[in-house]
Amino acid sequence: MSQPGVRGVTADGDFITPRYIDPRNPHSHIFGKAGQPLVWPGQFIAGWPRQNPADPLVPDDGGVFPAWANNGSYLVCRRLNQDVMAFWDFAAAASEQYGSDPVHFASMLVGRWPSGAPISRSPKKDDLDLAGDEFAHNYFLFEDDSRDWTPTKELLDGGYPGDSHPRARSDIFGHACPLAGHIRKVNPRDSGTDFGAPADTLLRLMLRRGIPYGEVLAGVHSPPPELVTAERGLMFVAYMSSVQDQFEFVIRRWSNSSKQPNATGHDPIIGQSDVHGDRQRTVELLSVSGDKQTFVLDREWVTPTGGGYFFSPAISAVAGVLAGDKIGKPL
Numbered sequence: 001m002s003q004p005g006v007r008g009v010t011a012d013g014d015f016i017t018p019r020y021i022d023p024r025n026p027h028s029h030i031f032g033k034a035g036q037p038l039v040w041p042g043q044f045i046a047g048w049p050r051q052n053p054a055d056p057l058v059p060d061d062g063g064v065f066p067a068w069a070n071n072g073s074y075l076v077c078r079r080l081n082q083d084v085m086a087f088w089d090f091a092a093a094a095s096e097q098y099g100s101d102p103v104h105f106a107s108m109l110v111g112r113w114p115s116g117a118p119i120s121r122s123p124k125k126d127d128l129d130l131a132g133d134e135f136a137h138n139y140f141l142f143e144d145d146s147r148d149w150t151p152t153k154e155l156l157d158g159g160y161p162g163d164s165h166p167r168a169r170s171d172i173f174g175h176a177c178p179l180a181g182h183i184r185k186v187n188p189r190d191s192g193t194d195f196g197a198p199a200d201t202l203l204r205l206m207l208r209r210g211i212p213y214g215e216v217l218a219g220v221h222s223p224p225p226e227l228v229t230a231e232r233g234l235m236f237v238a239y240m241s242s243v244q245d246q247f248e249f250v251i252r253r254w255s256n257s258s259k260q261p262n263a264t265g266h267d268p269i270i271g272q273s274d275v276h277g278d279r280q281r282t283v284e285l286l287s288v289s290g291d292k293q294t295f296v297l298d299r300e301w302v303t304p305t306g307g308g309y310f311f312s313p314a315i316s317a318v319a320g321v322l323a324g325d326k327i328g329k330p331l
Contacts, residue, residue: 001116002187004205005032005040007059018042020135020154022150030056034149037137037202044207046072046241051094053199063241068321071314073239074208076247078307080270082233084217094295099287108285111183114218117212118183120168121146125175130165140168141190142177173286180265180283185254193261196231206246209240224323233302243309258282265294270302279303 005017020033031178032038040059042050047070049059056090065072071132088102093104103126107113113122120140121126122130135155138147146168151160177184180227184191187205190198214232217223240246254260255267256274258281265283266272272279 001112002183003036003207004043006044006207007034009039020152020155022152025150030271033134033135033139039202039205042239043072043203043205043246044239047068048241050241051202051261053196055205056199056202068317069311069313072317073241073312074197074243075310075312076236076238076243076307077242077307077310078236079160079305080234080236081231081305083230083301083303084153084298085228090297090299096183097295098285108178108181109283110306111177111181118168118172118177119181120177121166123170123180133163133165135160136163136165139163141170142184142188143170145170145192164318166324172265173187174262175290176265177285178283178285180268180285182269185261185267186250186272188261191261195213195258204246204250206238206240208236211235211237235306236307239312266297267295 008016010016017032017036018039021026021028021031027034029331030038040049040051040057042059046064046065046094049062052058052060056272087106091102091106091109095102098105100108103114104124107119107126111120112118113126113131115126115128116137117127117131118137118140120142121127121136135151139149141149148167151162156162169176173179174181175218188198188201191201192198193200212232212234214225215230217227219234220227238247255271257271258265258273266281268281268283271281273281279298279300281293282294283297284292284294287293
């Protein structure tokens, strides 16, 4: 649901990322659709103009790559085993201490309800309509109220009724979405971070996909033991132009830290407490009354079990420089 858009146009003159905000709205220069920031292609593809933290509308240089690497990209893969029962057992026990229900508590840890609806826009309950609205389910900020936005005429003519869902409100202290919530740790959005102004966060974004594996357990009544113990989880795959400045930065500096980008605990979903592999984490949540409650997350419900860093070269590099004379003619 949260995927950056890529700036630029195709050879036919069409935008690489479609634009759905009325061009008279100044935000149309920053976002493809509401909540989808436009990022210069060099953040994902080697040799192209990169994001400029001083001005999102003006590109930075493309970095230094050997000529054959241009148009290639780094690929990060992670195989993440998920212990679904352990996660919900923890949510059930911790929610009782917190004074909520397991689904709400679990959604606070993630930052989204099971449907995908952002808890920032629907703090009290899940909202299937919001989750199903691709032009609204990623439109929210953390430190400022979300404003109304006007769809393009083409989008309205195509039958979109407009974004009538409740707006996200300023949540500086994390009453709705905790400061340590997973989606807030890995993408602080409009929040300032330990590394600078909000524009720095655009330098950390990746083009990514989560690919589930294993049999589904959620929703199965009285699952048999072999289904409970079967392996299941997610293959995380992401493209970027710098593993160090994007993936490694987000994981090491934010997810695995209890103090960055905000000092309220580790990423409760994928974080770990230090570089030595200690999986015990703590997370701090605000109660309805505003009191701080600290929870120790000592159960391993998301565990990396494999993965690697790869470079995906352009077809021209495979056919030419990397293949040498072995394949005769270029592909």
